Amino acid sequence: MDTRVERTRRALQGALLELARERPLDDITVGDITEHADVHRSSFYQHYADKETLLADALDGAVDAAEAELGDLAEFEQPIEGPPHALTVYLSEIAANAEVYRRVLGDRGSAVVAARVRARIDVLVREGITQAGGGTYAGLPIDVVAAGITGSxxxxxxAWLERDPLPPVDVAADWLWRVLLGPSGAWRA
Structure with missing residues (x-):
């Protein structure tokens, strides 16, 4: 990708994230974003159809970082004890943008962004199940398993984001990992 294109997209994404930490997405205009990013309004529309798509792209960075950290689950010879580092990386990114995530994933949030976040987590889950062999889930359709894990x-x-003050990332990673494992630690079997 052209470095100018990438630089413009990063500037727009960063500007929207900064603005979204301060006020609701509905109160932010394309003009606010372009002014904050120091780019022309036409540049915005060369890259994005709307601010929700821009926000979804900005939040995708968290999933990209987690995917890079996840690596190949098949390389693990022993069951993973405790939350994988990728989970902590992902939750750290969410914590850094907690107010934004609260707004977009809440009751009055963005359906576009929530769907994108759900879809990206679903992809990670499917890859993880496939790489791990999915023995525990043998006979179950992968889309059903992925939907259950993603929803959980x-x-x-x-629930973590609703807490005030926000519990530390390592606490949230432990909660999420324990819920995903279930009472019997099914992923370790």
Whole structure:
């Protein structure tokens, strides 16, 4: 990708994230974003159809970082004890943008962004199940398993974000990991 294109997109994403930490997405205009990013309004529309797509792209960075950290689950010879580092990386990014996530994933949030976050987590879950062999889930359709795990993950993330003060990332990672493992630690079997 052209470095100018990448630089413009990063500037727009960063500007929107900064503004969204301060006020609701509905109160932020394209003009606010372009002014904050120091780019022309036409540049915004060369890259994005709307601010929700821009926000979804900005939040995708957290999933990208987690994917890079996840690596190949098949390399693990022993069951993973405790939350994988990728989970902590992902939750750290969410914590850094907690107010933004509260707004977009809440009851009056952005359906576009929530769907994108759900879809990205779903992809990670499917890859993890496939790489791990999915033995525990043999005979179950992968889309059903992925939907259940993704929904649980989003539920825990939402409950974590609603707490005031926000519990530390390592606490949230432990909560999420324990919920995903279930009472019997099914992923370790």
């Amino acid at each position: 993950a989003l539920g825990v993330i939402g």
